Amino acid sequence: MENTIVIVDGVATATNDDPWNSVSLYNSSNLAAYEIISFVNWQEHLDSQPSQDPSKLGVSLQPDDDPAVLAPWISTLPLIVLEFPSFRDGRAYTQAALLRTRYGFKGDLRAVGDVLRDQLAAMRHCGFSSFNVRKDKSAADALKGLTGFDMIYARSVTNPEPLFRNRIL
Amino acid sequence: MYKYDQYDHALVQARVQQFRDQVERRLSGELSEEEFLPLRLQNGLYLQKQAYMLRVAIPYGTLSSNQLRTLSQIANKYDKNYGHFTTRQNIQFNWIKLEEVPDILQLLANNEMHAIQTSGNCVRNITTEAFAGVASDELIDPRPLAEILRQWSTVNPEFLYLPRKFKIAISSSEYDRAAVRSHDIGLYLYRDEYEEMRLKVMVGGGLGRTPILNQLVREDLPWQHLLTYVEAVLRVYNRYGRRDNKYKARIKILVKTLGVDAFSQEVEQEWEQIRDSFAELTLAEYQRVSANFTPPAYKKLDAIDLVCGSWMARDNAFSTWVQNNTRSHKVDGYVSVILSTKPGPYVPPGDVTNKQMSAVADLAEQFGFGEIRVTHEQNLVLPDIRKSDLYTLWKILDDLNLATPNIGLLTDVIVCPGGDYCSLASTRSLPVSREIQQRFDKLDFLHELGELSLNISGCVNACGHHHIGNIGILGVDKKGEEFFQITIGGVQGKNSAIGKVIGPAFKADEVPNAIDRLLSTYLDYREQEEPFIETVHRIGLLPFKERVYKSAVKESA
Incomplete structure (x- = not known):
C-alpha cells in the first residue's frame, strides 16, 4: 500500500512501500503473501485452501461486521483492516477498541478509506497501528496528526487506565 | 465552582493550538469545507445565514464572575455586544469571524472555558438543573458526577463520530428542572435505603422530528458504574445506530426499533464485559471532584428576614418579583434569584448584552459568592442571595432590565x-x-x-x-x-x-x-x-x- 503511516514500537513513519496489497478480485488459488481479503472471501478461502498458512493474509472488515467473527483466528492474523467509508462514520473506532481489548488482537490494525490527518490521534487511541491515508492527501503531512498533544480523560486502548487513576497533582 | 487543574488547562490550551492550525489550513484551502465541517462543529462553530456562530460550553450551566466577564468581553470585542443563552445552558455568539475564532478560544481557555463538543455528532454539554447545590428540594448535589461525565466525554476517542448528537442530563431533586426525560441519556441520582448513591438510567429521549421521552434501562445502578454504563450505552449506539438517514439516527430511534427490553439487554451484555474495569469510578476521584463543589461560607441567618418582609409589604412590585423570581434555598436566610432575560417584545429571549453580563458578574461577587447559573429556560440565576439583600439587588436588576417578574409565566418563552x-x-x-x-x-x-x-x-x-x-x-x-x-x-x-x-x-x-x-x-x-x-x-x-x-x-x- 502506498501513502501509508505505520507505527512500529511507538514510532510513526510514512511509507510508500508497505508490503500489503488489497485484493480487488478474489481468486482463492492465486493468493500470495501480504494480500488482504474481505471476511467473506476469508471464509471461502479457509474452506477451499485449508492447507494454506493463514498467517500471511490480512482480512478486512466492513463497518457493520461484528469484530467477534475474527475471534477464532485472532492470534494468527498478522493484519486486520477496518474501513472508513467516510471519516464521519465512527463505527470502526468501536470495532478497533473491541478487537484490541476484548479479542486480544496483537497484530497490525489498519485504517483504510476516508482516513485523514485530523482523525489519526483518535484512531491511535482506539488501537489502530497503521493508516492508509486517503489518496489525495499526503501521508507525510498526515503524520502531523500523530505528533500533537493527545491527553484524554477517559481510558482508551493506548491508555488502559483513565486519567483519574493516574493523576499526579 | 470547578477549578481547572494542570490536565484541564493543558487540554484546552492544546485544543486551541490544534484548532488554530485547522483554521489556517481551511483559510489556505488545504482543508475543504467538507473536511473542515466536523472539525469546526466539534469546536462549537456553525455557519449560519449571515456569519459564523460560536457556541461556548457552560458545563452544567455554572459560571464564575470572571468567566461571565470573559463572555462579556467576547460579546463586546468579537460580536455585536450581546450573546444568546441557550436551552443547553450554553451561550452562542452570532456574528463571529472565522479568522478570529482561535483568539476567542484562547481567551476562553485562559479563563477555564472552551467550546469543545458544543455541536457535532458527539456527546454534548452535560446539563443539570440551574439550582444544583442550592435547591431546597435537592437530594444529592449532581455537579460532581456531571463534571466527571464532562471529563469522560471530552475528546473520548471512541465516541467522536457517533451517528448523531448525544445529550446527557443529570438531576437529583424532587422536581426535575433539567428536562431529563427528553435526553438521549437521562440520569436521576438518589440515595437508596442504605444511603448509597444510585442512578436511574433513562435512555432514548429526544425532541426533534420524532419526539420521544426516554425509558428506564437500568435502576439502582451504583454510582461507581456511571462511566462504564454510559460507555456501554454509547458503544451499542455507535455500533448499531442508523447512519443512513439523519432523521432516524438518534438513539431514540434505535431504542424504539429494538424495543427497550432488547436494547437494555444489548447494553447489559456489553456492560457485563466492562463493568469491573479500570473505568470503574473510585471514591478518591469522586471526593477529588466534589472538593470543587463544597458549599461556600454561608452566614448563619434566620429563615425569616424582617427587612425583606417589610419591603414586601410596602412595595407591591418588589413583592411580586420576590414571589415569582426567587426560589427557596437549602440554607436559611438565602434564596436563589432568577434574572429574566425576557423583559418584553423588544429583546429576543436569552439575549444578554455585554454590559448586562459584566454587571451581573459584579453583582454575583457583591451579593453572592461570585457564581452565576444558566437555566435551561435561558435565564440567569444568582444562586446565593441573602434575603436581606433582595431589595437592594432588585433595584439594581430593575435598572439593568433583568427584573421582569415573569419567571414561569407565559412570557418566559x-x-x-x-x-x-x-x-x-x-x-x-x-x-x-x-x-x-x-x-x-x-x-x-x-x-x-x-x-x-x-x-x-x-x-x-x-x-x-x-x-x-x-x-x-x-x-x-x-x-x-x-x-x-x-x-x-x-x-x-x-x-x-x-x-x-x-x-x-x-x-x-x-x-x-x-x-x-x-x-x-x-x-x-x-x-x-x-x-x-x-x-x-x-x-x-x-x-x-x-x-x-x-x-x-x-x-x-
Whole structure:
C-alpha cells in the first residue's frame, strides 16, 4: 500500500512501500503473501485452501461486521483492516477498541478509506497501528496528526487506565 | 465552582493550538469545507445565514464572575455586544469571524472555558438543573458526577463520530428542572435505603422530528458504574445506530426499533464485559471532584428576614418579583434569584448584552459568592442571595432590565433563534415570540394565568423544545409560506409529556389570536387555582380545539 503511516514500537513513519496489497478480485488459488481479503472471501478461502498458512493474509472488515467473527483466528492474523467509508462514520473506532481489548488482537490494525490527518490521534487511541491515508492527501503531512498533544480523560486502548487513576497533582 | 487543574488547562490550551492550525489550513484551502465541517462543529462553530456562530460550553450551566466577564468581553470585542443563552445552558455568539475564532478560544481557555463538543455528532454539554447545590428540594448535589461525565466525554476517542448528537442530563431533586426525560441519556441520582448513591438510567429521549421521552434501562445502578454504563450505552449506539438517514439516527430511534427490553439487554451484555474495569469510578476521584463543589461560607441567618418582609409589604412590585423570581434555598436566610432575560417584545429571549453580563458578574461577587447559573429556560440565576439583600439587588436588576417578574409565566418563552439566524430553520420564530409578548404584556393578566410554559421552535429540529411546552408552537414551511402549528399539554420534569397538536396550523399573524382563545378557554374552565396544564389534562383537547377553530371560522366568515 502506498501513502501509508505505520507505527512500529511507538514510532510513526510514512511509507510508500508497505508490503500489503488489497485484493480487488478474489481468486482463492492465486493468493500470495501480504494480500488482504474481505471476511467473506476469508471464509471461502479457509474452506477451499485449508492447507494454506493463514498467517500471511490480512482480512478486512466492513463497518457493520461484528469484530467477534475474527475471534477464532485472532492470534494468527498478522493484519486486520477496518474501513472508513467516510471519516464521519465512527463505527470502526468501536470495532478497533473491541478487537484490541476484548479479542486480544496483537497484530497490525489498519485504517483504510476516508482516513485523514485530523482523525489519526483518535484512531491511535482506539488501537489502530497503521493508516492508509486517503489518496489525495499526503501521508507525510498526515503524520502531523500523530505528533500533537493527545491527553484524554477517559481510558482508551493506548491508555488502559483513565486519567483519574493516574493523576499526579 | 470547578477549578481547572494542570490536565484541564493543558487540554484546552492544546485544543486551541490544534484548532488554530485547522483554521489556517481551511483559510489556505488545504482543508475543504467538507473536511473542515466536523472539525469546526466539534469546536462549537456553525455557519449560519449571515456569519459564523460560536457556541461556548457552560458545563452544567455554572459560571464564575470572571468567566461571565470573559463572555462579556467576547460579546463586546468579537460580536455585536450581546450573546444568546441557550436551552443547553450554553451561550452562542452570532456574528463571529472565522479568522478570529482561535483568539476567542484562547481567551476562553485562559479563563477555564472552551467550546469543545458544543455541536457535532458527539456527546454534548452535560446539563443539570440551574439550582444544583442550592435547591431546597435537592437530594444529592449532581455537579460532581456531571463534571466527571464532562471529563469522560471530552475528546473520548471512541465516541467522536457517533451517528448523531448525544445529550446527557443529570438531576437529583424532587422536581426535575433539567428536562431529563427528553435526553438521549437521562440520569436521576438518589440515595437508596442504605444511603448509597444510585442512578436511574433513562435512555432514548429526544425532541426533534420524532419526539420521544426516554425509558428506564437500568435502576439502582451504583454510582461507581456511571462511566462504564454510559460507555456501554454509547458503544451499542455507535455500533448499531442508523447512519443512513439523519432523521432516524438518534438513539431514540434505535431504542424504539429494538424495543427497550432488547436494547437494555444489548447494553447489559456489553456492560457485563466492562463493568469491573479500570473505568470503574473510585471514591478518591469522586471526593477529588466534589472538593470543587463544597458549599461556600454561608452566614448563619434566620429563615425569616424582617427587612425583606417589610419591603414586601410596602412595595407591591418588589413583592411580586420576590414571589415569582426567587426560589427557596437549602440554607436559611438565602434564596436563589432568577434574572429574566425576557423583559418584553423588544429583546429576543436569552439575549444578554455585554454590559448586562459584566454587571451581573459584579453583582454575583457583591451579593453572592461570585457564581452565576444558566437555566435551561435561558435565564440567569444568582444562586446565593441573602434575603436581606433582595431589595437592594432588585433595584439594581430593575435598572439593568433583568427584573421582569415573569419567571414561569407565559412570557418566559423558550424560543430558538429561528430563521433570523439559523440556516436550518424553516420559519422565523422570533417574530412570533415578539407578537405574543406584545399581545400579552400586562403583568396582572400573566399572573392571573399563573404557571404556564410557552415554547417555540422555528423548525422540526425542536431547539425551542415546543413538544414539552404547556403550549408549544412549531414553525413549518408550506410552499414558501410560514405556518405555525400549535400543541398543548406538553410538560417537562418527572411527569414529562409530549404536547398534542390542536389542529391545522396558523399563519404568523393569526397566532396571537389563537393563543388568546386557548387562554380564555382555560380561564373559563379552570377550577380554583388549577394551572393551565392541569385543566388541559382534566378536560382534554376538545374544548380548546372547538374554541380556537370555531371562532377562527366565525372571524373569517
